[in-house]
Amino acid sequence: MSESHVDIDVLADLDAGLLDAARTEDVRAHLVSCPTCAEQLRQLQDVRAALASLRDVAMPDDVLDRITASLAPPAAVIPIIRRRHRARSTFLVAVSSAAAIVVGVFLGHLTSAPTGQPTSTDLAVAGSGSLLAPVTTPGSAVGPTLATATAVPGSVNAPQGTAQPSSNPAPVNPQTAAMPTANPASTSAAMAASSGSSSGSGRGASASPGASLSPGAPLTSADLEQVAKVLLAKPAAVDACPAFTVPAGSTSARSEPLPADGVNTSLVVYRLGNTAVADVVAGNCATGPTTVVDAVRFSVA
Amino acid sequence: MEEVADDELLRRHVAGDSTAFDTLLRRHKDRLWSVALRTTGHPQDAEDALQDAMLNAYRRAGSFRGDAAVTTWLHRIVVNACIDRARSRSARPTQPLLDASGASDIADRRDAVAEREAALDVASALSQIPDDQRAAIVLVDIEGMSVDEASRALGVPSGTVKSRCARGRVRLAQLLRDDAGRNGQAPANVPQEGPMKGGDGT
Numbered sequence: 001m002s003e004s005h006v007d008i009d010v011l012a013d014l015d016a017g018l019l020d021a022a023r024t025e026d027v028r029a030h031l032v033s034c035p036t037c038a039e040q041l042r043q044l045q046d047v048r049a050a051l052a053s054l055r056d057v058a059m060p061d062d063v064l065d066r067i068t069a070s071l072a073p074p075a076a077v078i079p080i081i082r083r084r085h086r087a088r089s090t091f092l093v094a095v096s097s098a099a100a101i102v103v104g105v106f107l108g109h110l111t112s113a114p115t116g117q118p119t120s121t122d123l124a125v126a127g128s129g130s131l132l133a134p135v136t137t138p139g140s141a142v143g144p145t146l147a148t149a150t151a152v153p154g155s156v157n158a159p160q161g162t163a164q165p166s167s168n169p170a171p172v173n174p175q176t177a178a179m180p181t182a183n184p185a186s187t188s189a190a191m192a193a194s195s196g197s198s199s200g201s202g203r204g205a206s207a208s209p210g211a212s213l214s215p216g217a218p219l220t221s222a223d224l225e226q227v228a229k230v231l232l233a234k235p236a237a238v239d240a241c242p243a244f245t246v247p248a249g250s251t252s253a254r255s256e257p258l259p260a261d262g263v264n265t266s267l268v269v270y271r272l273g274n275t276a277v278a279d280v281v282a283g284n285c286a287t288g289p290t291t292v293v294d295a296v297r298f299s300v301a
Numbered sequence: 302m303e304e305v306a307d308d309e310l311l312r313r314h315v316a317g318d319s320t321a322f323d324t325l326l327r328r329h330k331d332r333l334w335s336v337a338l339r340t341t342g343h344p345q346d347a348e349d350a351l352q353d354a355m356l357n358a359y360r361r362a363g364s365f366r367g368d369a370a371v372t373t374w375l376h377r378i379v380v381n382a383c384i385d386r387a388r389s390r391s392a393r394p395t396q397p398l399l400d401a402s403g404a405s406d407i408a409d410r411r412d413a414v415a416e417r418e419a420a421l422d423v424a425s426a427l428s429q430i431p432d433d434q435r436a437a438i439v440l441v442d443i444e445g446m447s448v449d450e451a452s453r454a455l456g457v458p459s460g461t462v463k464s465r466c467a468r469g470r471v472r473l474a475q476l477l478r479d480d481a482g483r484n485g486q487a488p489a490n491v492p493q494e495g496p497m498k499g500g501d502g503t
Binding site: 008043048050051064067071 | 332464
């Protein structure tokens with residue numbers, strides 16, 4: 001050991017504390033008598049010292065601005081289900097939990113076509129940004145945007161690989177309404193799309209939070225899942241719509257009134273096995289009759 | 302007014318406090334930026350990675366379990382975002398930290414710090430070592446994390462962190478020596494015929 005030099009990788013291991021006691025002793029004994037190797041070790045320690053002397057680099061203000069803007073509630077207004085409905089109104093729904101978590105559930109306009117043809121209801125849900133930390137209060141500033149977004153059927157992008165618009169008035173088919181469980185890949189893709197986080201000149205163009213609810217932005221399946229989870233996490237209580245009977249076998253039923261425009265509507269969330277169902281119920285929730293006018297279903301663990 | 306702890310800010314964010322996450326971000330922005338800048342080696346990549354990471358943290362805050370410091374959790378997300386970005390990036394060569402946002406700060410500091418040249422060389426040499434090694438070195442040697450913290454942040458065993466740091470330091474020492482040699486400034490007392498050998502195996 002004392003005749004030949006110690007490999008620098010071994011010296012680095014020594015410096016990093018990776019050698020066992022016996023080997024450490026051997027190498028240290030060699031270092032005492034070998035200036036070359038001692039210098040090698042010193043160089044490695046100099047590298048560490050130089051690295052430690054590097055101080056934090058201040059984040060440029062424009063970078064901070066763009067990152068902050070990207071954290072605004074994502075532009076996420078999309079149709080989940082379209083079903084015929086006779087009412088004519090714009091619903092703007094905000095469901096507040098006791099924990100101050102605001103779930104933005106936006107019911108698109110319900111347009112009555114003069115020809116008597118079936119019209120559609122767009123059920124759209126705000127992105128999870130508003131689930132986790134509402135930067136804006138869904139209110140009048142959002143309404144017009146939403147109305148514009150949904151005024152032209154088909155003008156709003158469908159979610160990526162998720163539910164397809166359905167004009168079928170029959171009870172919601174789980175196959176068409178089902179939302180896949182959260183998928184990290186698709187979620188991040190949607191996030192990137194909604195936040196403009198991919199590199200390019202369009203970056204950082206986010207407007208104020210209030211204006212971020214623009215048409216055409218995708219909604220992640222994770223967002224929908226969270227809507228159900230937030231509501232299902234609350235104590236079960238079908239107190240907002242007692243006249244609506246949830247299907248046999250369902251659990252964790254919970255209903256919330258939807259402050260609708262002239263129409264008595266509630267959102268009822270319940271579980272059927274591994275499926276969470278959110279039914280939009282119209283009618284007189286105190287006395288009945290009630291009708292499910294929209295629904296979304298998605299699997300839960 | 303007493304400063305609210307990081308984990309409390311995260312809890313408030315999850316509970317719907319719309320300012321909590323922003324406070325958290327602003328508190329640690331320079332450190333996170335430095336980590337991203339040095340791990341990616343490029344300001345644009347750093348920004349993209351950091352934006353991905355902060356969105357991720359913003360949305361997944363509820364999954365923070367409190368078994369590590371919030372800063373460790375954030376570092377982990379940032380480093381992983383940087384590594385993801387590096388992997389998905391095409392074969393574009395990494396550029397030294399000499400342009401845009403990182404440059405002026407480093408340059409400013411160079412005037413003030415005695416080891417001006419050394420500091421700059423280390424910063425640029427850092428961009429030339431393998432990603433895994435760089436990530437470990439950024440956390441341990443630059444950010445001053447303990448090996449255990451870095452282990453949690455990187456999601457690899459402590460021994461792997463040490464090993465990556467050791468290999469990275471060897472590589473950096475070689476790069477700095479080569480650089481000095483190119484400039485005809487043989488560093489004092491540095492043996493030019495030592496037992497150095499390539500050591501970037503991970």
